[in-house]
Amino acid sequence: MNRKAGSRLEKVLASGRFAVTAEIGPPRGPNADVIVEKAKILKGVADAYNITDNQTAVVRMSSIAASRILLDQGLEPLMQMVCRDRNRIAMQSDLLGASALGLKNILCLSGDHQKASAGGKLKGHPGAKNVFDIDSIQLISVVRGMRDEAVQDSGDSIDAPTPFFIGAAWTPLAPPREFRVHRLAKKVAAGADFIQTQAIYDVAAFAEAMARAVDMGLTEKTAILGGIILPRSAGMLKYMNRSVPGVVVPDAMIQRMEKSKDPAKEGRQIFLELIEGVRAIPGIKGVHLQAIEAEHLLPDLIRDAGLLPRPAVD
Amino acid sequence: MIIAEWKPISEIVEKLKGHKKVLVAGCATCVAECAAGGEREVETLAPLLRMAMEKEGNSIEVVTATLERQCEPEFVEPLAAKLIGVDAVVSLACGIGIQCLAEIFEDTPVYPGVNTTSLAIREEPGVWGVRCEACGACVLGETFGLCPVARCAKSLMNGPCGGTRENGACEVNAEVPCIWLKIFERAQARGKVDELLRFQGTKNWSNSRHGGQKRVVREDLRT
Ligand code: SF4
Numbered sequence: 001m002n003r004k005a006g007s008r009l010e011k012v013l014a015s016g017r018f019a020v021t022a023e024i025g026p027p028r029g030p031n032a033d034v035i036v037e038k039a040k041i042l043k044g045v046a047d048a049y050n051i052t053d054n055q056t057a058v059v060r061m062s063s064i065a066a067s068r069i070l071l072d073q074g075l076e077p078l079m080q081m082v083c084r085d086r087n088r089i090a091m092q093s094d095l096l097g098a099s100a101l102g103l104k105n106i107l108c109l110s111g112d113h114q115k116a117s118a119g120g121k122l123k124g125h126p127g128a129k130n131v132f133d134i135d136s137i138q139l140i141s142v143v144r145g146m147r148d149e150a151v152q153d154s155g156d157s158i159d160a161p162t163p164f165f166i167g168a169a170w171t172p173l174a175p176p177r178e179f180r181v182h183r184l185a186k187k188v189a190a191g192a193d194f195i196q197t198q199a200i201y202d203v204a205a206f207a208e209a210m211a212r213a214v215d216m217g218l219t220e221k222t223a224i225l226g227g228i229i230l231p232r233s234a235g236m237l238k239y240m241n242r243s244v245p246g247v248v249v250p251d252a253m254i255q256r257m258e259k260s261k262d263p264a265k266e267g268r269q270i271f272l273e274l275i276e277g278v279r280a281i282p283g284i285k286g287v288h289l290q291a292i293e294a295e296h297l298l299p300d301l302i303r304d305a306g307l308l309p310r311p312a313v314d
Numbered sequence: 315m316i317i318a319e320w321k322p323i324s325e326i327v328e329k330l331k332g333h334k335k336v337l338v339a340g341c342a343t344c345v346a347e348c349a350a351g352g353e354r355e356v357e358t359l360a361p362l363l364r365m366a367m368e369k370e371g372n373s374i375e376v377v378t379a380t381l382e383r384q385c386e387p388e389f390v391e392p393l394a395a396k397l398i399g400v401d402a403v404v405s406l407a408c409g410i411g412i413q414c415l416a417e418i419f420e421d422t423p424v425y426p427g428v429n430t431t432s433l434a435i436r437e438e439p440g441v442w443g444v445r446c447e448a449c450g451a452c453v454l455g456e457t458f459g460l461c462p463v464a465r466c467a468k469s470l471m472n473g474p475c476g477g478t479r480e481n482g483a484c485e486v487n488a489e490v491p492c493i494w495l496k497i498f499e500r501a502q503a504r505g506k507v508d509e510l511l512r513f514q515g516t517k518n519w520s521n522s523r524h525g526g527q528k529r530v531v532r533e534d535l536r537t
């Protein structure tokens with residue numbers, strides 16, 4: 001079968017098997033061992049691992065470098081690329097470099113504004129000049145042009161196409177809710193092969209959004225992976241509900257965490273229930289799993305969810 | 315209008331060290347409207363500067379003038395008479411006005427008394443909000459009259475990003491609406507949401523500062 005990029009993630013999805021992705025944040029330093037250590041813990045539990053691109057506008061090891069380090073450990077990276085820090089010249093140049101280094105998955109994002117600075121926990125660089133030369137949907141289209149037509153945004157050719165499996169994000173529950181599925185459609189039309197969603201806690205509301213995506217035929221054209229973040233405390237859920245746009249946490253879930261004598265265990269139970277709930281939604285092709293600052297918990301959780309071993313692909 | 319904001323007096327004082335007679339020059343147009351550099355602000359700043367310099371042990375004489383328009387040579391040139399004996403100017407005009415003064419009175423140092431920040435509108439008394447960034451390729455026709463370049467924190471052409479807050483505010487600045495939500499609402503009110511489904515390709519920024527120093531030449535008006 002003709003593949004667009006030949007990545008493991010693409011093959012798993014193409015074979016109709018339920019995909020699992022996880023996330024690895026590059027270190028705030030030059031030490032490759034940090035990624036090697038995380039790779040040891042997470043090897044074999046996911047089909048691809050998102051490598052974030054200076055998320056929350058905090059300087060970290062570049063996602064291209066970290067992705068390659070991960071690849072050398074035998075894990076498949078999913079390089080994130082945001083539009084905040086590079087113009088179309090730098091981005092296309094980095095895409096050529098990333099392809100030359102063997103990276104095959106990319107997630108196209110607009111990116112957190114430089115004011116984010118890790119939610120104020122770090123100084124960050126709020127005085128930086130941002131770029132936003134192009135937006136995330138335009139980036140999808142640029143990557144697709146480089147892959148399918150071997151052309152740059154300007155129309156100039158490149159020597160050979162860059163085989164990328166192209167991903168994008170979807171926040172189905174942010175306002176204006178009725179438009180969110182249309183924006184998803186724009187991403188799919190621009191060339192998004194797969195989608196990772198914002199963290200889902202309200203499975204029913206997400207199922208409604210998915211039903212619309214199914215009706216519009218979007219799930220035939222792109223593979224949607226539901227995002228699930230391990231709840232670690234009632235406080236965290238309240239914070240996410242209040243402060244993270246597009247994240248809706250049902251009151252009952254917050255209360256359940258509040259009442260629990262062992263919130264860590266309760267959170268793991270909720271996580272498993274969320275996976276099961278999301279998995280049952282028509283049109284869903286996989287899950288994107290995160291345990292923020294607790295990646296070591298993922299292998300057991302993914303096993304308990306019945307998602308191991310990950311399928312072998314040729 | 316062009317919006318400017320006062321610099322800290324300490325920053326101006328630093329520049330004025332060693333000077334003896336200073337002109338504080340205002341402008342009665344935009345910066346007067348935004349209460350940064352009109353006559354009132356000039357007359358407020360002048361005594362404050364005098365006192366601050368006194369405190370530094372560097373007494374200065376301060377004279378004032380507020381021009382009709384500091385960005386046009388014909389309004390600036392008559393200031394020559396006032397400049398006799400003046401060895402420095404603090405201008406409270408926008409960056410254009412400050413440079414116009416500095417170009418005409420080449421030998422006199424002209425210091426900015428304000429920071430020019432934006433092209434904005436008065437939203438309510440005492441509140442100004444950005445409206446334009448002079449991007450050189452206006453898309454207001456595609457965005458229902460609301461500018462995504464200046465008013466979306468990420469200048470998205472195919473918004474909104476996932477950051478629109480539940481109450482409709484932008485994720486980057488809780489004090490302002492997500493402009494893409496507003497664009498959607500306007501499109502919806504006009505029954506034209508389908509226009510927002512059209513993919514907007516990469517923008518050509520070259521008719522603004524990104525194309526090199528901007529200069530507009532109108533042959534029909536040249537003499
Ligand atoms: S699109 Fe460009 S020219 Fe038009 S209002 Fe916005 S910044 Fe100004």
Ligand code: SF4
Nearest residue numbers: 466475484485492493
């Ligand atoms: S929330 Fe709205 S205005 Fe703010 S950056 Fe996102 S799209 Fe732009």
